[in-house]
Amino acid sequence: MSQFIDDVDQRTRLVGQNRMELLLFHLGGAQSFGINVFKVREVIAKPKLRHIPGSSPVVCGVANIRGRTVSVIDLAQAIGFPSLAVEEGDDAKVIVTEFNRSVQGFWVSAVDRIVNVNWEAVKPPPRGTEKDSYLVAVTEVDGRLVEIIDVERVFAQVNPVKADVSDAVQKQAEEMPHDRRILVVDDSLVARKQVERAISELGFRTESRSDGKAALEYLEELAAADMVDASIELIIADIEMPRMDGYTLTRKIRENSKLKGLRVILHSSLSGQFNIDMVKRAGADDFLPKFDPEELAETVLRHVRRS
Template sequence: MSGMLSSVDARTQLVGQNRLELLLFHLGGSQHFAINVFKVQEVMRLPPLTKIPDRHPVVRGVTHLRGQTVPVVDLRQAIQMGTLKTADSEATIIVTEYNMTVQAFLVGGVDRIVNMNWNEILPPPGGAGRQHYLTAITRIDDRIVEIIDVEKVLAEIAPYNVQLSPEIYDKELLERIHGKDILIVDDSKVAIEQMRQVLGPMGLNIIEAHNGLEAYQLLMHWKEQGRDIQNNLMMIITDAEMPEMDGYMLTTEIRRDPELKNSCVVLHTSLSGNFNKAMVEKVGCDGFLSKFAPEAMANEVQRLMKKRLGMI
């Protein structure tokens, strides 16, 4: 099953082309779901599990894979569809890496990998139930495929602490950037809220966009207005994976634009750090931030702003 997965070298060829690969799977029913292949390490049959005390209700147990203890999450239960009923002998796990941690998701079965363009990926419709656990939807073979917001799932299992000491913020810098704009681009409400909590104490004017296309259109609108983007916009922090236009393509478009090309663009993603170091260099980002590492975010954002302002 692991042979289904592309190598990192092959995946990097999709970057800057607004393309992605999705791994399709089901949760014991007819509805198909997907996650980005970038985040998948391997797919395998459910191995024996060890129960752990006081575990979260959606964590079935842990298993040992290649020297690591990996929690196994019942993904069907995590998105409020009820416990997966598939027999353990027939169940599959998808081993993933998010935010520098490895975890496995228990699913009913895996279908295949499809190569798509991000403009075929749409924001999810509003509504209740599992819609809150979707980051996007798409249509494949005339069927709706729901793309899981894994960041929300993981945040509910192990909430992130984003409370930072006031001492982490540089007072001299904060005086220089007070009231300046910062554009944050992400399709995850969880990620946006956590960025707001880290950036809010800096006194910046935080502006949101929920995908790369929305951010690009906003930048074009500011240009039409004659806005002084170079002096007012301190930084753009963008997710990698987003409907309609991903963060890599957004960065590519910014670098092509004579009026925007000198903007400070930082990639903020839960994808593998090693992969993103290569991507930062390829598309021309100024830096890379792992998601849900608030202290590292505060330090790196301040370092880049100091560099831009000639303070270091």
């Protein structure tokens, strides 16, 4: 199973085509869950874990994985299911992930397979569930529902992210005009709130959408009313989103004569050269890994000055 992560170049070709690959897994039952393959470093048999006193209840221990100490999270318990420790099976695995500048493991009861899906087939969670669950999106594979977990929210529960901007950077922002909004586009509620808070500390107002298609529809409404220049300062968009990813959103913006002048910063939990290259191909103005509030604030101010 760990072999798939070595083939990054092949999977990179999917990026920018509004497609993704999901690693499917289970959490003690028949229900299938998914995580974007680009967040996954490898899948290993559940190793021996060493308990760390005072750690979060959902952290079942730490393991030495390829010379690195990695926290392992009981993913079932973290999202409100019974702990996998209650009835651990022989198929237990740890999905070793890398996102938000950190490496962590998620203990799951079994790993299924990798599937290729179109982002258009990945839908936002049912209304009323966004604030109360760790579900970021749903899709269907072979006629069965797959629930995609907001692992950024899970990780924030274990390791809360600092979201404050320094006084020095806030002081710089006082010199900027604040009459236009910054559009924040991200399917993760936690990620949106983090970005919105950092931006609000700079004195800017925000408008937010949970996927690229909703953001594009909003921008097209402004364009139809000739309100783009008066309304939007710049756009900060996630890359992985249901219905329309950040690369596709950027290309759509560049193809519209009334929108093409907007500055777009792609902001992703994924890092690496492939993202930098795809940002250039899509026509975005900048790429920023998640989540450093100071770096985000400085990037926003730099682009506001240019605009």
